Amino acid sequence: MSLDAVLSRIDSDLPEAMDRLLDLLRIPSISTDPAFKQDCDRAADWLVADLNGLGVKTQKRTTPGHPMVVGHLDGDGPHLLFYGHYDVQPVDPLELWDRDPFDPQIEQTAKGQVIRGRGSSDDKGQLMTFIEACRAWKAVHGSLPCKLTFFLEGEEESGSPSLVPFMEENAEELKSDIALICDTGLFESKTPAIVTMLRGLLGEEITITGPDMDLHSGMYGGVAINPIRVMSRILASLHDDEGRITIPAFYDGVPELSDELEAQWQGLAFDHNTFLGDVGLSRPAGEQDRTPLEMIWSRPTCEINGIWGGYTGDGFKTVLPSKAQAKVSFRLVGDQDPLVIRENFRKMIRDMLPEDCEVSFGGHGASKASMTETENPAFDAARKALSDEWQVPAAYVGCGGSIPIAGFFQNILGTTPMLVGFGKDDDAIHSPNEKYDVESFHKGIRSWARILEALT
Amino acid sequence: MSLDAVLSRIDSDLPEAMDRLLDLLRIPSISTDPAFKQDCDRAADWLVADLNGLGVKTQKRTTPGHPMVVGHLDGDGPHLLFYGHYDVQPVDPLELWDRDPFDPQIEQTAKGQVIRGRGSSDDKGQLMTFIEACRAWKAVHGSLPCKLTFFLEGEEESGSPSLVPFMEENAEELKSDIALICDTGLFESKTPAIVTMLRGLLGEEITITGPDMDLHSGMYGGVAINPIRVMSRILASLHDDEGRITIPAFYDGVPELSDELEAQWQGLAFDHNTFLGDVGLSRPAGEQDRTPLEMIWSRPTCEINGIWGGYTGDGFKTVLPSKAQAKVSFRLVGDQDPLVIRENFRKMIRDMLPEDCEVSFGGHGASKASMTETENPAFDAARKALSDEWQVPAAYVGCGGSIPIAGFFQNILGTTPMLVGFGKDDDAIHSPNEKYDVESFHKGIRSWARILEALT
Numbered sequence: 001m002s003l004d005a006v007l008s009r010i011d012s013d014l015p016e017a018m019d020r021l022l023d024l025l026r027i028p029s030i031s032t033d034p035a036f037k038q039d040c041d042r043a044a045d046w047l048v049a050d051l052n053g054l055g056v057k058t059q060k061r062t063t064p065g066h067p068m069v070v071g072h073l074d075g076d077g078p079h080l081l082f083y084g085h086y087d088v089q090p091v092d093p094l095e096l097w098d099r100d101p102f103d104p105q106i107e108q109t110a111k112g113q114v115i116r117g118r119g120s121s122d123d124k125g126q127l128m129t130f131i132e133a134c135r136a137w138k139a140v141h142g143s144l145p146c147k148l149t150f151f152l153e154g155e156e157e158s159g160s161p162s163l164v165p166f167m168e169e170n171a172e173e174l175k176s177d178i179a180l181i182c183d184t185g186l187f188e189s190k191t192p193a194i195v196t197m198l199r200g201l202l203g204e205e206i207t208i209t210g211p212d213m214d215l216h217s218g219m220y221g222g223v224a225i226n227p228i229r230v231m232s233r234i235l236a237s238l239h240d241d242e243g244r245i246t247i248p249a250f251y252d253g254v255p256e257l258s259d260e261l262e263a264q265w266q267g268l269a270f271d272h273n274t275f276l277g278d279v280g281l282s283r284p285a286g287e288q289d290r291t292p293l294e295m296i297w298s299r300p301t302c303e304i305n306g307i308w309g310g311y312t313g314d315g316f317k318t319v320l321p322s323k324a325q326a327k328v329s330f331r332l333v334g335d336q337d338p339l340v341i342r343e344n345f346r347k348m349i350r351d352m353l354p355e356d357c358e359v360s361f362g363g364h365g366a367s368k369a370s371m372t373e374t375e376n377p378a379f380d381a382a383r384k385a386l387s388d389e390w391q392v393p394a395a396y397v398g399c400g401g402s403i404p405i406a407g408f409f410q411n412i413l414g415t416t417p418m419l420v421g422f423g424k425d426d427d428a429i430h431s432p433n434e435k436y437d438v439e440s441f442h443k444g445i446r447s448w449a450r451i452l453e454a455l456t
Numbered sequence: 457m458s459l460d461a462v463l464s465r466i467d468s469d470l471p472e473a474m475d476r477l478l479d480l481l482r483i484p485s486i487s488t489d490p491a492f493k494q495d496c497d498r499a500a501d502w503l504v505a506d507l508n509g510l511g512v513k514t515q516k517r518t519t520p521g522h523p524m525v526v527g528h529l530d531g532d533g534p535h536l537l538f539y540g541h542y543d544v545q546p547v548d549p550l551e552l553w554d555r556d557p558f559d560p561q562i563e564q565t566a567k568g569q570v571i572r573g574r575g576s577s578d579d580k581g582q583l584m585t586f587i588e589a590c591r592a593w594k595a596v597h598g599s600l601p602c603k604l605t606f607f608l609e610g611e612e613e614s615g616s617p618s619l620v621p622f623m624e625e626n627a628e629e630l631k632s633d634i635a636l637i638c639d640t641g642l643f644e645s646k647t648p649a650i651v652t653m654l655r656g657l658l659g660e661e662i663t664i665t666g667p668d669m670d671l672h673s674g675m676y677g678g679v680a681i682n683p684i685r686v687m688s689r690i691l692a693s694l695h696d697d698e699g700r701i702t703i704p705a706f707y708d709g710v711p712e713l714s715d716e717l718e719a720q721w722q723g724l725a726f727d728h729n730t731f732l733g734d735v736g737l738s739r740p741a742g743e744q745d746r747t748p749l750e751m752i753w754s755r756p757t758c759e760i761n762g763i764w765g766g767y768t769g770d771g772f773k774t775v776l777p778s779k780a781q782a783k784v785s786f787r788l789v790g791d792q793d794p795l796v797i798r799e800n801f802r803k804m805i806r807d808m809l810p811e812d813c814e815v816s817f818g819g820h821g822a823s824k825a826s827m828t829e830t831e832n833p834a835f836d837a838a839r840k841a842l843s844d845e846w847q848v849p850a851a852y853v854g855c856g857g858s859i860p861i862a863g864f865f866q867n868i869l870g871t872t873p874m875l876v877g878f879g880k881d882d883d884a885i886h887s888p889n890e891k892y893d894v895e896s897f898h899k900g901i902r903s904w905a906r907i908l909e910a911l912t
Binding site (some may be wrong): 031032033034089090092093096157158159199201203205210211212213214215216217218219220221222223224225226228229231232233235236237238239272275276279280281282283284285286287292295296299300301303304305306307308309310311312313314315316317318319320321324325326327329331354355356364365399400401425428429430431432 | 488489490545546548549552613614615655657659661666667668669670671672673674675676677678679680681682684685687688689691692693694695728731732735736737738739740741742743748751752755756757759760761762763764765766767768769770771772773774775776777780781782783785787810811812820821855856857881884885886887888
């Protein structure tokens with residue numbers, strides 16, 4: 001009876017909950033670009049104020065980077081922690097947005113109402129689903145059903161440099177029974193899912209320098225080494241013709257799927273034609289002897305995220321450039337060691353480098369893959385709560401993305417992470433015109449209310 | 457005696473001549489960027505006014521692009537035409553300039569005085585050497601020694617799209633006995649040179665599209681095709697391991713050097729260690745079975761002038777981009793046909809393209825190589841005049857750059873082009889901190905006075 005009252009309250013409060021989310025979305029908290037440092041701070045302040053308004057004792061905690069927001073609420077029952085991140089991805093290419101990314105609005109689309117704006121899905125909208133569930137619960141019951149800790153980060157989109165030191169320094173304060181993490185999605189946009197397999201992430205930036213200044217390709221072309229040509233050869237050699245990554249020892253520690261998981265995944269009947277068709281593609285481009293679901297969930301990858309060098313403006317400039325640069329990232333699985341891979345990757349490039357070129361590297365994050373223990377009865381309880389809300393049996397799934405926080409809870413705090421989220425495949429996170437379905441937001445809030453009830 | 461008076465006048469007028477050049481250099485006439493259209497116009501106006509002041513009847517002539525400056529002066533003797541260009545290259549990367557590229561100044565360096573600023577060498581400084589020679593001649597003699605036509609272009613750095621139509625429409629007006637072209641350099645920065653062999657130029661812009669929007673590399677990495685990876689493979693395949701260009705039939709029409717020219721070039725004792733050492737390099741990077749002088753003068757090349765795609769800002773963004781783009785240019789020799797090469801290049805790329813990608817092309821200029829007939833006695837006369845001024849025997853040389861105008865004079869007007877210039881290898885044309893030595897400017901003006909005397 002009391003859960004029904006909370007769910008009703010969520011339904012009737014939805015317009016106000018959306019207004020609050022729009023307010024938070026208006027803050028351009030891009031963590032990777034130093035120009036938005038103050039905005040990240042403002043987003044943290046906004047959350048501190050909102051949580052204190054809920055009676056959660058919350059503070060902004062400084063780090064060498066963007067602040068953490070940490071709040072505590074005493075209570076009986078299990079100790080649950082909630083993690084989300086208030087920072088967002090950059091917005092370029094800005095010209096591909098239909099509107100200002102930080103002037104969010106509710107739009108009616110052919111598939112239903114959506115909340116449009118940077119961060120609507122990743123991760124401000126998801127983060128607010130849990131806070132709104134707590135707000136409704138408190139409005140109905142006057143208090144929350146358990147001891148709660150909020151732990152909100154502002155550097156997730158830029159490699160979380162302050163996260164591990166902060167967790168280590170404040171381990172006692174942050175330890176809890178279950179860490180609820182809301183930064184994932186529904187399976188195929190319709191089936192509620194708890195992610196139990198996450199890929200790790202390693203980011204590398206490469207700068208190759210040839211001549212020590214930009215040259216005229218007429219005067220020097222043909223005799224001076226061109227660093228873009230060198231970069232192209234290096235990047236082209238990272239995969240073989242079958243889509244396998246060629247870095248020495250790269251596949252060390254990559255496990256094969258268990259028969260059980262393989263059977264479960266085949267049961268999901270993943271439709272890769274639709275998954276790829278939604279973005280204008282048709283052919284799985286990874287390792288040709290693997291299924292598409294393996295490519296995105298259980299196999300490691302190497303992707304070039306950016307490349308630049310020479311003249312890139314309008315018209316033509318016959319320059320032979322001094323430098324070429326690229327950003328490359330790896331998704332890691334099983335026991336792959338990011339630091340060993342970094343070393344082998346850099347050595348491979350150094351070995352390929354012509355005598356007249358120099359290379360320098362920058363590292364961006366290095367996290368191992370993680371796998372959750374689902375023996376804890378909380379998982380079955382949460383799965384049932386999700387199934388009740390969505391009227392579809394919830395699934396344990398893998399996730400192509402990297403959410404290193406899950407491994408950190410496990411390894412640093414000994415806390416079991418539980419990843420539940422409501423994003424859809426077409427949310428365009430990290431892309432222009434990011435959106436979050438009002439359905440995701442609404443049923444997401446209701447899902448958390450059900451999970452709170454189930455776990456306490 | 458009268459030549460001596462002109463040379464003295466040049467010497468005494470040098471400070472004023474430099475002031476006039478600085479004035480012209482202050483106009484940011486970047487032809488390839490539409491933002492500077494008005495500035496190109498202003499540079500043309502400046503030249504019209506200056507030439508009219510010299511008694512040359514000069515007009516700004518409109519084209520679909522930037523205007524031509526055309527002036528005529530009646531007179532006896534042979535009809536000489538002078539060609540130069542008033543447009544300049546873009547200035548990026550701006551942060552590598554030690555000063556505002558369009559706030560030029562005279563600087564004292566270890567190697568002597570230089571005029572620093574965009575266009576100082578290419579081509580405003582060179583262009584003004586001829587105008588200043590005429591100014592001094594007129595000051596001493598009251599008139600010039602021959603019939604003269606000035607033909608100054610504003611689109612040389614952006615592929616000269618209006619040039620051929622303009623020359624064809626105004627062929628009768630522009631026909632002359634010799635076309636003097638000042639857009640080349642000294643040989644090894646010290647030997648006066650007449651360029652008799654020019655490479656052609658073909659520019660191509662490639663856009664490869666994979667997914668129809670930027671994707672999250674965590675969600676799609678490993679299964680969706682990455683257009684930067686495709687671009688890298690294509691660009692890496694344009695040369696084989698020996699530096700040869702792999703486009704089918706690319707070398708059709710590439711001649712071997714005549715024994716005579718080969719002997720003359722060996723006599724020049726080109727020091728490629730210094731040539732490459734000046735820009736921080738040591739190894740000739742072109743076809744490994746060719747000499748460095750062949751690589752830059754008589755062999756065709758393929759250079760990547762620019763590349764871009766994905767996230768190129770600060771920090772990291774794990775995007776799997778929708779597009780990758782590159783600008784590639786070819787230097788052509790002998791009878792290579794730019795249009796056939798363009799077709800073969802595009803076909804080769806289409807053939808390599810994975811099913812899920814699309815490619816589009818943009819063409820930037822397509823000019824054949826050219827070779828000057830030096831039988832005309834004017835060449836020996838000019839060579840002697842140059843040798844007298846520089847006190848070193850002048851040479852007939854090749855040129856790596858592409859100055860299609862030379863071929864146009866030959867083919868459209870039947871006029872013999874003569875390429876004489878005073879740039880040095882370290883002028884950093886097309887690069888940050890472009891300069892022109894005061895020596896080049898001063899002795900360049902004197903050289904033209906001597907050539908005017910020798911040819912009339």
